[in-house]
Amino acid sequence: MRLQRVVGVGKSGDFVGHGGGLLESVFTGSIATYTPRAATSDRAGSLRPSMRLSHLLLPTEREPPSDAEALSHKLMVRAGLIRQVGSGLWTWMPAGWRIHRKVEQHIREEMDAIGAQELLMPVLTPAHLWKATGRYDSVGGELMRFQDRKGADMVLAMSHEETVTFHVAQLVRSYRQLPLQLYHFQIKERDEFRPRAGLLRTREFVMKDAYSFDRDPAGLDASYELQRAAYHRIFERCGLRFYECEADVGMMGGFGAHEFMAPCAAGENDVALAPGYAANVEVAAAEPQPVPPLRHDLAGELHTPGRTTVEAVARALEVHPGNLLKAFPVVTEGRGLVMILLRGDHRVNEVKLGTSLGEPFRPATAEELGGAGMVPGFLGPSAAVLTFHDAAIRPGRYVTGSGRADHHVVVEVEAGERIDVRTVEAGDTVAGHPIAIEPAIEIGNIFKLGTRYSEPLGATYLDAHGKAQPVVMGSYGIGPARVVAAAAEQYGDEHGIAWPRSIAPWDVELVAVGKAGTPERDAADALYAELTTSALDVLYDDRDAKPGEKFADAELLGAPLRLTLGKRSLRSGQLEAQRRRGREDVEGGVAMASAAATTEALWGELP
RNA sequence: CGGGGCGUGGCUCAGCCUGGUAGAGCGCCGCGUUUGGGACGCGGAGGUCGGCGGUUCGAAUCCGCCCGCCCCGACCA
Numbered sequence: 001m002r003l004q005r006v007v008g009v010g011k012s013g014d015f016v017g018h019g020g021g022l023l024e025s026v027f028t029g030s031i032a033t034y035t036p037r038a039a040t041s042d043r044a045g046s047l048r049p050s051m052r053l054s055h056l057l058l059p060t061e062r063e064p065p066s067d068a069e070a071l072s073h074k075l076m077v078r079a080g081l082i083r084q085v086g087s088g089l090w091t092w093m094p095a096g097w098r099i100h101r102k103v104e105q106h107i108r109e110e111m112d113a114i115g116a117q118e119l120l121m122p123v124l125t126p127a128h129l130w131k132a133t134g135r136y137d138s139v140g141g142e143l144m145r146f147q148d149r150k151g152a153d154m155v156l157a158m159s160h161e162e163t164v165t166f167h168v169a170q171l172v173r174s175y176r177q178l179p180l181q182l183y184h185f186q187i188k189e190r191d192e193f194r195p196r197a198g199l200l201r202t203r204e205f206v207m208k209d210a211y212s213f214d215r216d217p218a219g220l221d222a223s224y225e226l227q228r229a230a231y232h233r234i235f236e237r238c239g240l241r242f243y244e245c246e247a248d249v250g251m252m253g254g255f256g257a258h259e260f261m262a263p264c265a266a267g268e269n270d271v272a273l274a275p276g277y278a279a280n281v282e283v284a285a286a287e288p289q290p291v292p293p294l295r296h297d298l299a300g301e302l303h304t305p306g307r308t309t310v311e312a313v314a315r316a317l318e319v320h321p322g323n324l325l326k327a328f329p330v331v332t333e334g335r336g337l338v339m340i341l342l343r344g345d346h347r348v349n350e351v352k353l354g355t356s357l358g359e360p361f362r363p364a365t366a367e368e369l370g371g372a373g374m375v376p377g378f379l380g381p382s383a384a385v386l387t388f389h390d391a392a393i394r395p396g397r398y399v400t401g402s403g404r405a406d407h408h409v410v411v412e413v414e415a416g417e418r419i420d421v422r423t424v425e426a427g428d429t430v431a432g433h434p435i436a437i438e439p440a441i442e443i444g445n446i447f448k449l450g451t452r453y454s455e456p457l458g459a460t461y462l463d464a465h466g467k468a469q470p471v472v473m474g475s476y477g478i479g480p481a482r483v484v485a486a487a488a489e490q491y492g493d494e495h496g497i498a499w500p501r502s503i504a505p506w507d508v509e510l511v512a513v514g515k516a517g518t519p520e521r522d523a524a525d526a527l528y529a530e531l532t533t534s535a536l537d538v539l540y541d542d543r544d545a546k547p548g549e550k551f552a553d554a555e556l557l558g559a560p561l562r563l564t565l566g567k568r569s570l571r572s573g574q575l576e577a578q579r580r581r582g583r584e585d586v587e588g589g590v591a592m593a594s595a596a597a598t599t600e601a602l603w604g605e606l607p
Numbered sequence: 608c609g610g611g612g613c614g615u616g617g618c619u620c621a622g623c624c625u626g627g628u629a630g631a632g633c634g635c636c637g638c639g640u641u642u643g644g645g646a647c648g649c650g651g652a653g654g655u656c657g658g659c660g661g662u663u664c665g666a667a668u669c670c671g672c673c674c675g676c677c678c679c680g681a682c683c684a
Contacts, residue, residue: 062633063619063646067677087676159684193608193682207684259684445684477684513643549643566643576643602653 011031050531050538052504053553058095059083060553070266071203072488073198075497079556082506088195088203095557096484098505100206103480103515104185106237106502107208116181116210121163123187127153129162133456141269144188156189161453161475164211168471169459172213176469178461179219181226183210185480197266199485200441206481212474213454215463220448220472227446227476231260235443238483239500239607241375241490245271245278247445248351256448262482267439272424272522274433278298282351286428286435288343288392291322294399298410299572300400305406308377310344313408317399322346325393326401327379332357337364339387341400342422346392349423356388356419375405391420441486444478491581496556498581501606506539508599509559513547513566524565527575527595534596536603555580560606563599565588581607 044402055079064074065084076082081096092100108118127145129134135143136155144156157163164182172180188207195201212223228244235242240262247259259280261271272284280286298317307313312323324344330353331337338361340347354361374382380389380401395415402409426437451470454460460468484503491498501507510531512524522544528540541550541557547566554562564576574589577599590598 059616059617065677067613069678084676140683174649188684194678194680196678201683207616321680440683447684478677479684511643515642529657544642546642548646551644553645568643 015215047523050528050540052528053539053541054543056094057541058553059093060556068198069199070200070489071492072200072264072266072485073494075488075556076198076485078557079496081557088192088201090199090202095505099484099499099503100480102481102503102505103238104208107234107478107480108185110234110237111181111183111208111210112119113224114181114230116183118184119182119440120184121157121167121186123157123189125155125157125163127155127496129166129357130155133162133453134223135162142192144189144191147267157186157580158188158190159187159207159475159477160184160209160471161211161449162457165453165457165459165471165473168213169454169457172459172461172471175215175461175463178213178215179223179505180213181210181223182213183208183476196268196341197485198277199481200266200268202481205479208478208480210476212476213459214472214474215461215469217450217472220450220474224446224448224474228258230489231444231446231478234478235260235262235483238487239491239502240443240483240486242443242486243271243273243278243440245280247280247284248282248355255450258446259442260444260446260478261440262443262486263438263440263519264486264492265439266489267441269440269442270437271440272428272430272435272437274430274435277430277433277435281349281423281437283355283426284435284525285391286424286430288346288422289425289427289429291320291343291345293460294321294323294397294410298397298399300410301402301404302408302410304378304408307406307408313399314344317408319399323397323399325380325398325411327381327401329369329374329379329385330357330361331368332359332361333362334359335386337368337385339382339385340390340419340421341381341387341393342390343392344399346422346425348421352422352423356421375401378402378405378407380409381411386534388419388421389416390422391418392422392423393418397509441489443482443486446475447475449473449475451463454490495552495583497558499558501560501603504560506558507536507603508561508563509539509541509554509557509563511541511547511564513550513564515544516542518567520565520567520570523570527563527592531599535600536596555583561599561603563595565592577602579606 061078064078068074068077076096080093081099083091083093085091101172111118127136143158146154148154170179185206185208187204189204192201192203194546195203210225210227212220214223215221242260242262244258244260247257261269270281272279272281272286302317304313306318307316310321310324310326314322321344326342326344328336328340328342328348330340335460340348340353369376373384378401380403382403393413395413397410397412400411424435427434429435450472454471454473459471461471463469487500487503488497491500508531510524510528512521514520528538529536541554558580560580562578562580568593569575573592575592575595577586578584578589579586586602590602
């Protein structure tokens, strides 16, 4: 079962800041301290339970920052959750940090539940660890490097494989100590080329990174599966729409990876989706859409003056672009000039191409093509150059560049070896189902690392036969800030953010309509006091502001339930209640006499 | 790093072309009237106009260099 929620570190539900007299600073709320709370599966963490808005630093804005484009960026700044410090650098304001901490806590509880142990490793890291694994040189400008006052090379960790493996190398000696899983929440520093979209891509962010250490690949498979299942529970608890998909292993190295993607308009990854299938387009493979056969009357060499693009040639010859072969010349270190042929209507996927080639490549220059006797714009298969055909190229007749200017030629392509390097397109099929392509933000990933780090860092253990074996590792990351931003993307509307209840900064916002000293305000004060003893965390808007402003701020901040108490309530004995998701009024309201219990029940039914 | 855009009070912006006492709305402070969807009146506070240099009698405005921020691309977990 889940951990019991423990509350009670804080002093009370209220805080009266400086400036109040002695009498005023006697707290005005009830004693929320040490109130036992029922464990609820999608509740997270222990935070100061309730709060008066008049004492909260919540810098809401009527207008979004002029440079914001992504919905989450606009809304999170407007709602007073985050403020920018520099490019890709953000401060979490108090309300926003509550959300972040709730996400962290869901993650923490699920990591603990699979037996992972929390520790904390430093950001500042001696460079020799990164030199040992080769990443000091291989990673590039994203890794922040500098020297300390003694002149020692240092890095700011962008990930902690090196550090955690360093410890395991020292501390784990025996197979009896394995398997082992360690994790922490720590700042990562990545000097991104281009931070963007508020929190979606930043240069500094908190990451939960977990690492598994096993005796052998079968053990890794088991650990990986534990993490995979925990990830599903975490993102479900956070209320996100998400899917797991096949991923490229990228800079982490290793031999297996899945990404957890949250679909949203501002997402910077494209994901190919079909029933039972989800894959980053960087790895996605699908059946291409068929093209009609090439016109029979075309044959041999064709005069195509000035037609240097697929589109121009197809239009001039009145054929489908898929009847052409497109040539994509690249240069690799190991193989020199290489020609990649694709169907004319397809686009090369550079990540897939890199994976297929197994080495870095760059586009060939005009000079290099000229040196090989080729004319840009009229490229085609050439016996002189190593050539690969994309998997979508079926045997048949195609129009392709002839190798000399202003001429194309019809060629017969036969069956043969293929590599899959094209970008899949909406409408291609997987197992007969057409795929859709959707933008998404990566909120987590899991990698099978194998011995990529344990070998260079000497992380070995003695097996039952007394023989040294490298520890087999996995690595598992989640960016809580991206989880928060993804929720804002998915549940934001023109009024603000309708948080899933499990990560909302407060469970309920109580809006007092009526200024201080009125009977309705006194009633609201009393209700707040009562609610602070319930299982719910309440934000009490006790400001002397216009009702419209309070409602607008409540909708911006997005507590899943809003209670309103005003004169009407005193007359009717009913509070008004509105569910934030869909801005839907609770029919009949909530009886003041049993407000706490009813509100808890209502909250329990929210998404 | 390539292309584009922008930097004027806490926020959104005008003023710049055509040089001449720094403006508006919102927000903030005070007083009053208001009070169920971002009210109104009166009075206030707040800005080295991103920085440095140049031109000029005079620069937010013109010129040069630099810095910062955003978007697209490249790149990237």
